[in-house]
Amino acid sequence: MNVVRFLLQNHTQVLELTLEHLWLVGWSTAFAMLIGIPLGIAIALRPRLNKPVLASANIIQTIPSLALFGFLLPVPWLGARSDRLAILALTLYALLPIIRNTYAGIRGVDPAVVEAGRGMGLTEMQLLYQVELPLAVSVILSGVRIAVVISVGLATIAAAIGAGGLGEFIFRGLAMVDDRVILAGAIPAAMLALLADFGVGWLERRLRPR
Amino acid sequence: MSGLSLGEALIANQTGPDGIVSSWGVALTPVCCAEMESGAANPVIEFRDVSYRVDGTQVLCSLNLEVARGETLVLLGRSGSGKTTTLKLVNRLVTQTSGEIFVNGSRHSEVDVIRLRRGIGYVIQEVGLFPHFTVAKNIGLVPKIEGWKEERISGRVSELLQLVGLPLEIASRYPHQLSGGQRQRVGVARALAADPEILLMDEPFGALDPLTRDELQRELFLLQKRLHKTVVFVTHDLREALRLGSRIALMEAGKLVTVLAPSEFLKSDDPWASAYVRAFGDGLESAANRGAS
Amino acid sequence: MTLSKASLGALILWLVATLSCSPSHGSRIVVGSKNFTESFILGELIAQQIESHSNLKVERRFYLAGTYICQQAMLAGRIDIYPEYTGTALTAVLKQNAGSDKAEVYQQVKSEYERRFGLTLGPSLGFNDTFAMEIRGEDARRLNIQTLSQAARFTPHWRAGFGYEFMERPDGYRGLAATYGLHFAEPPRIMDLGLLARALKDHQIDFAGGNATDGLIPALDLFALEDDRHYFPPYEAVPVIREQTLQQHPEVAFALAPLAGMVSDAEMRQMNYAVDAQKRDPSDVVREFLRVKKLVP
Numbered sequence: 001m002n003v004v005r006f007l008l009q010n011h012t013q014v015l016e017l018t019l020e021h022l023w024l025v026g027w028s029t030a031f032a033m034l035i036g037i038p039l040g041i042a043i044a045l046r047p048r049l050n051k052p053v054l055a056s057a058n059i060i061q062t063i064p065s066l067a068l069f070g071f072l073l074p075v076p077w078l079g080a081r082s083d084r085l086a087i088l089a090l091t092l093y094a095l096l097p098i099i100r101n102t103y104a105g106i107r108g109v110d111p112a113v114v115e116a117g118r119g120m121g122l123t124e125m126q127l128l129y130q131v132e133l134p135l136a137v138s139v140i141l142s143g144v145r146i147a148v149v150i151s152v153g154l155a156t157i158a159a160a161i162g163a164g165g166l167g168e169f170i171f172r173g174l175a176m177v178d179d180r181v182i183l184a185g186a187i188p189a190a191m192l193a194l195l196a197d198f199g200v201g202w203l204e205r206r207l208r209p210r
Numbered sequence: 211m212s213g214l215s216l217g218e219a220l221i222a223n224q225t226g227p228d229g230i231v232s233s234w235g236v237a238l239t240p241v242c243c244a245e246m247e248s249g250a251a252n253p254v255i256e257f258r259d260v261s262y263r264v265d266g267t268q269v270l271c272s273l274n275l276e277v278a279r280g281e282t283l284v285l286l287g288r289s290g291s292g293k294t295t296t297l298k299l300v301n302r303l304v305t306q307t308s309g310e311i312f313v314n315g316s317r318h319s320e321v322d323v324i325r326l327r328r329g330i331g332y333v334i335q336e337v338g339l340f341p342h343f344t345v346a347k348n349i350g351l352v353p354k355i356e357g358w359k360e361e362r363i364s365g366r367v368s369e370l371l372q373l374v375g376l377p378l379e380i381a382s383r384y385p386h387q388l389s390g391g392q393r394q395r396v397g398v399a400r401a402l403a404a405d406p407e408i409l410l411m412d413e414p415f416g417a418l419d420p421l422t423r424d425e426l427q428r429e430l431f432l433l434q435k436r437l438h439k440t441v442v443f444v445t446h447d448l449r450e451a452l453r454l455g456s457r458i459a460l461m462e463a464g465k466l467v468t469v470l471a472p473s474e475f476l477k478s479d480d481p482w483a484s485a486y487v488r489a490f491g492d493g494l495e496s497a498a499n500r501g502a503s
Numbered sequence: 504m505t506l507s508k509a510s511l512g513a514l515i516l517w518l519v520a521t522l523s524c525s526p527s528h529g530s531r532i533v534v535g536s537k538n539f540t541e542s543f544i545l546g547e548l549i550a551q552q553i554e555s556h557s558n559l560k561v562e563r564r565f566y567l568a569g570t571y572i573c574q575q576a577m578l579a580g581r582i583d584i585y586p587e588y589t590g591t592a593l594t595a596v597l598k599q600n601a602g603s604d605k606a607e608v609y610q611q612v613k614s615e616y617e618r619r620f621g622l623t624l625g626p627s628l629g630f631n632d633t634f635a636m637e638i639r640g641e642d643a644r645r646l647n648i649q650t651l652s653q654a655a656r657f658t659p660h661w662r663a664g665f666g667y668e669f670m671e672r673p674d675g676y677r678g679l680a681a682t683y684g685l686h687f688a689e690p691p692r693i694m695d696l697g698l699l700a701r702a703l704k705d706h707q708i709d710f711a712g713g714n715a716t717d718g719l720i721p722a723l724d725l726f727a728l729e730d731d732r733h734y735f736p737p738y739e740a741v742p743v744i745r746e747q748t749l750q751q752h753p754e755v756a757f758a759l760a761p762l763a764g765m766v767s768d769a770e771m772r773q774m775n776y777a778v779d780a781q782k783r784d785p786s787d788v789v790r791e792f793l794r795v796k797k798l799v800p
Contacts, residue, residue: 013562020581082575116338119301120352121327130351134342160568162575172566175538209341
């Protein structure tokens, strides 16, 4: 249990790096939700737009993360600070699951319910806020959960460009050829991902329509 | 109303002040209201030369139809006859390709569609209750967005639950906790919440078991006697049509074939009508029975 | 729908909590270093000096993978100090051309860092860790060459090896080859810095791009060719410090002042050798050095 001892001895640094990691994941997920959920709602209500939007998000997803970091480095304001860059890249990667799940969640609402609502005289906005969104919340959250788990993983790579976070332990450990340091980064990162998966998953289940 | 049949009189004696939920000691078949004259002075709903075409298919062809105040007009036909489309044209869930529809004298394309729909109750086969709302919230949704006060809404909810024969404690339950029959009763209650003049019903009892269906048909009939709404009711079941309709509009392949009172329908020479009668076999007379010969 | 409202509230609360985790540290100084031996020896030197001359707690964040990573960590406030070389700062970070005057280069870097980044330089530690193009001692003696210009003639017969950063940097291989007319038969091999000296010794390569303070130069009988055309800018080792850190903890400046000019080329080579070849613990090596130099009581 060398690793455990190492983690305990260096708990301040572990905590610090974990907070840095959360900083990257937190901001990027927040931005991805701010952009992705409204976008998902928009394409759910106007299906004609769905192909270009989903296709773009898909393309972004296929770019390897390290490559995307590399692309963005020369960009003036962004590339100057690697944490800014990392947050942008992580936001982009989080978009697809969030947009897609928002779209699927809203389209997946029972059509009979939507028809009844419309026939009752609910406006499009009322239908959205009172009926479709509450019923889609669980699916949307599932997209957020996927986004968070992906982000926790990608944020470890962000350390390669100097954005900090638990990945820094991993890269430093590799340079030092020291397993304990590598694991001191890898284990908390894995635990963060599991925690996020569990936590958001719990919320999903609570909000699932009966 | 003149000409109350024996059946009607018996029922009237057996129902209590709330009109419903009395013991069905005597198994009498409900009898429809006295026949209304078609083409009454101010039709509530009027179709003039309405056609609807979608994806290259002519779904409705030159439909001309009037629905009088307080009547129950049944749109009868098989699948593909255009009856559901006709219904949906009334609350503009579907927009006609040509022709005009008038609701209470106004061209309905000129009226705000939201206001139009708020004044029309809509009940569908799948019910479409909002699964995340309690029964009370389901029923009270339209009143709420219309700005009614809380007490008024809860009062109305209780009133409606009684009207459709549901116990008051059901108000705090969720749709998934209800049986099919209970759900559809809530559906009807919800449609009536804002006291609309018109009620559109699209095969509302089609998904229920025969016993429940029978129960709800009877209750709807009594409800209608009490409330005198203008009802347009879609079905493919002739028995149901004979039971509930003041007039039956038979549709086939997007065209209106004939509009007849139930008793006339049974005797009709019209090829489609008689085909229908034959298809449904025996025992139809009792459904259309209007009492003593 | 109070339940889901409460749950959404929880979600928002989580987000707000993580967003407020901005990187910062209280009364600790974080010292960084790059991921090669000399860098973390210097990092350790800075760390121990601060520890022994102040009440501050020092945290070490060594083995950061390169100049860019360290610079970013400084800008983001994740580290407070790290050892850099004036020549590297000038060409790789500031992206300017380097002169050959040590004092000039130091001043240029200092003022630019202060102006652009809110970072400043501590005093130079003394040695000049410039790039040293190394050949085997036996070759140097046999061919009687001491300078790069003299060696250029032999390059078509030699294989060369360089570190990754040297190949990519603007002040690296390309400029060198152009200045001295080096024409290697094959493209140079890119190798890990730590392996270059050994590869040279073992005849896998004949010409290595190492550093002047390589511990293995004397140990393996390697010869560092003179840069007679002054291609390489000076690479004085300096601590780069966040101005904010100095403001909050002025004792850091006092702690580092005695280090000025304290480490000669030879002493640096010795410490490198102790860690690389003798596999001694870097903190022990540094502690010994500080004691010998009477920098610690």
